[in-house]
Amino acid sequence: MINGKTRLLALLAAALAAASFAQEPSWIVDMASGDRLQGQLGALGPSSVKLILRGTSGSTVEIAAKDIASLTRDPPATPAADGPDRLELHDGSAFVGRYVRIEKGVVLFESVMLGALRLNLDQVSSLSVGGAMPPESPKDPSHAALASKGGSLAVGALKSATGADLTLGSPGEETTLSSAALLALRMPSKASSGSAAGRIELAFANGELVVGASPELRSGTLFASGPGGLRVGVPIEKIDSISYGQSSLSALRSVVVWGAWADMADDGEHAYVVGILRDGLPGWTVTDSREEYPGRDFASALLKARTLVVSETENWYSVDTGRIADALEKPLSDFLARGGNLVICSPQSESLAFWRDLGLIDLEGGDFNDGTVPFTVQGKAAVGAGLGSSFETINGTSFYMEGGSLPVEVWAGNDAGIVVASRKVGKGRVIVVGMDYFDPSDDTSRLLVNAVQAK
Numbered sequence: 001m002i003n004g005k006t007r008l009l010a011l012l013a014a015a016l017a018a019a020s021f022a023q024e025p026s027w028i029v030d031m032a033s034g035d036r037l038q039g040q041l042g043a044l045g046p047s048s049v050k051l052i053l054r055g056t057s058g059s060t061v062e063i064a065a066k067d068i069a070s071l072t073r074d075p076p077a078t079p080a081a082d083g084p085d086r087l088e089l090h091d092g093s094a095f096v097g098r099y100v101r102i103e104k105g106v107v108l109f110e111s112v113m114l115g116a117l118r119l120n121l122d123q124v125s126s127l128s129v130g131g132a133m134p135p136e137s138p139k140d141p142s143h144a145a146l147a148s149k150g151g152s153l154a155v156g157a158l159k160s161a162t163g164a165d166l167t168l169g170s171p172g173e174e175t176t177l178s179s180a181a182l183l184a185l186r187m188p189s190k191a192s193s194g195s196a197a198g199r200i201e202l203a204f205a206n207g208e209l210v211v212g213a214s215p216e217l218r219s220g221t222l223f224a225s226g227p228g229g230l231r232v233g234v235p236i237e238k239i240d241s242i243s244y245g246q247s248s249l250s251a252l253r254s255v256v257v258w259g260a261w262a263d264m265a266d267d268g269e270h271a272y273v274v275g276i277l278r279d280g281l282p283g284w285t286v287t288d289s290r291e292e293y294p295g296r297d298f299a300s301a302l303l304k305a306r307t308l309v310v311s312e313t314e315n316w317y318s319v320d321t322g323r324i325a326d327a328l329e330k331p332l333s334d335f336l337a338r339g340g341n342l343v344i345c346s347p348q349s350e351s352l353a354f355w356r357d358l359g360l361i362d363l364e365g366g367d368f369n370d371g372t373v374p375f376t377v378q379g380k381a382a383v384g385a386g387l388g389s390s391f392e393t394i395n396g397t398s399f400y401m402e403g404g405s406l407p408v409e410v411w412a413g414n415d416a417g418i419v420v421a422s423r424k425v426g427k428g429r430v431i432v433v434g435m436d437y438f439d440p441s442d443d444t445s446r447l448l449v450n451a452v453q454a455k
Contacts, residue, residue: 026151027051030069035143035169037061038153053152053175061175085109087117088125090187092201092339092427093227094209099129101164102179113208114232121158123227127185133407133424134184136378144168145186146177158188200224202239203337209427210234254285255452256301259311260292261319263438270311272437273345273448277309280449293320293327302331307341307452312436313351321354329358336360337426343451346398346436361430362403366417370395373419379411383420383431383450391443393419398434420447422454429454 029037029051042060043050049068053059085099087109095117100108107124109117126134135145135153144158146168154177156169164179202210202224210232212224222239226232255277259270278286287301302308336342347355349365356362374390375383391412399417402408411431412420419434431451435444 028153029063031063031067035157036138036145036153036155037063037169037175038151053148053154053177059176061169084112085130086126086128087111087119088127089119089123089211089227090125091123091211091227092209093211094427096206096208099127099182102166102182103164111208112206113204113234113238114210114226117227117230119227121187124185124187126187127182129183131407132184133409134186136409137186137189139377141189144188146175146182147184148177148181149183150181152177201338202234203334204238209337253281253283254287254301254305255281255307255309256287256289256298256305257309257311258289258291258294258298260290261313261315262311263314264290269314269345269436269438272440273309273311276437276440276445276448277452280445281452293323294331295327299331302335302340305335305340307343308332308335309343309448309452310345310347312346312438313348314436316348316351316354319350319354321350325354325358332358332360333426336428336430339427341428341452341454342425342430343448344430344432345448346434347432348398352403355430356403356405359406360425361408361421361423361432362406363400363408363418363421363432364403366399366401368396369393369399369416370397371414371416373412373414375412375420376410378409379420379422382411382422382454383447385450386446387443387450391447392441394435394439394441394444396436396439398436400432400434420451 026038027041029049037051037053039051039053041049042052047065048062049065050060050062053061084096087095087099087107095109095111095114097112098110100110102121105121107119107121107127109119111117128134132147135147138145138155143156145153145155146166147153154168154175156175159167159169159174165176166179167174167176169175199211199213200215202212202222210224210226212226212232215222215224217236220236221233222236223231223233257270257274257277259273262268262270264270274286274288287305289298289301291298332342342360344355352363352365370393372390373393380389397419399419400421401417406423409422410418411422420432422429422431431454433448433451437444437448
């Protein structure tokens with residue numbers, strides 16, 4: 001009788017033979033410990049698998065079959081986007097510029113605004129090279145995730161950072177990667193230490209954000225204690241905005257629903273979205289904004305909001321897009337940089353192009369459909385509270401495809417396309433949901449309420 005392990009290895013051997021005609025096939029190994037490795041299969045036997053880690057100089061790791069939860073073929077790695085390198089810290093600071101290397105547990109980074117930075121690796125939340133998207137947060141919050149330029153992926157406990165190398169994994173399953181081969185990094189999550197007295201945020205026009213303390217303005221230069229106790233001095237004319245106290249908007253209980261270009265009838269989509277949020281967010285302030293070209297009232301409401309929801313844009317064809325871009329670009333940029341969410345309901349061709357041209361999210365319109373839509377792991381964690389592993393869409397739901405110019409996170413979708421997608425922008429998120437809420441259900445209403453509160 002063939003046992004399950006023998007059958008698994010036999011199937012893997014057959015799959016490997018079939019894949020031998022493909023160039024550099026990649027496999028993902030999920031282990032019982034929760035670690036994850038990615039690379040080429042070098043050897044396969046009844047008791048172990050040898051994996052050749054891509055993006056390294058032939059480094060291999062041998063994994064006992066008893067420790068393997070699953071092996072699956074992985075699609076070819078997506079090339080890195082063409083963009084600047086980005087470094088984000090646990091305190092909320094974010095830097096744009098050029099990643100140099102990691103040396104003995106210290107990240108060397110050239111910030112456009114602040115110049116050379118030396119930051120301890122344990123201060124880092126994520127790092128990306130060339131605009132690549134950092135790996136998803138591992139299920140185990142104590143684990144880190146590394147992606148290499150060669151396409152390999154490793155998830156596990158960060159064991160050491162000696163010289164210019166990083167080592168991940170459980171004993172006997174370590175992966176060592178040169179920091180020069182690093183494409184993206186997600187470090188273990190870290191609880192916020194809260195707002196210290198005198199806390200200040202300095203935001204720059206290029207998207208960089210410095211969280212510090214003890215500000216002092218002298219002769220046109222603002223000095224502050226930055227990350228790791230570094231004292232920084234920045235000419236005041238280079239600073240785009242200054243914020244005191246709260247470093248994130250996630251604790252606020254206010255949402256603005258902007259619907260100037262939606263169906264504004266009493267029984268139209270905008271009214272339904274406002275009603276869903278007022279019913280689903282007791283104790284929150286829900287502001288109904290109907291300014292065609294947002295001005296002072298809109299900006300004032302946004303300053304106090306956790307999330308901006310754009311209800312369906314049925315009448316977007318008649319928008320003066322240049323004028324509306326001038327009205328929205330600056331307040332939206334500041335809002336997302338501070339950690340706000342932008343939730344867009346069922347955008348169609350004209351408005352999809354608008355959000356892409358603003359550099360926020362790139363999706364292409366697909367079919368209208370309905371049916372069962374599964375969450376991805378990340379989507380379930382972000383917007384699936386109170387829902388199962390999937391949800392039922394309603395008739396007329398918009399399904400999308402990735403546009404390709406900006407990386408997106410797929411949070412829910414099926415063979416017909418994407419229904420919920422997201423992209424991290426600044427400290428906040430842009431989230432697209434395919435429902436316009438003319439015919440809401442309990443599940444789709446709950447998803448919208450969750451999206452407003454997503455972190």
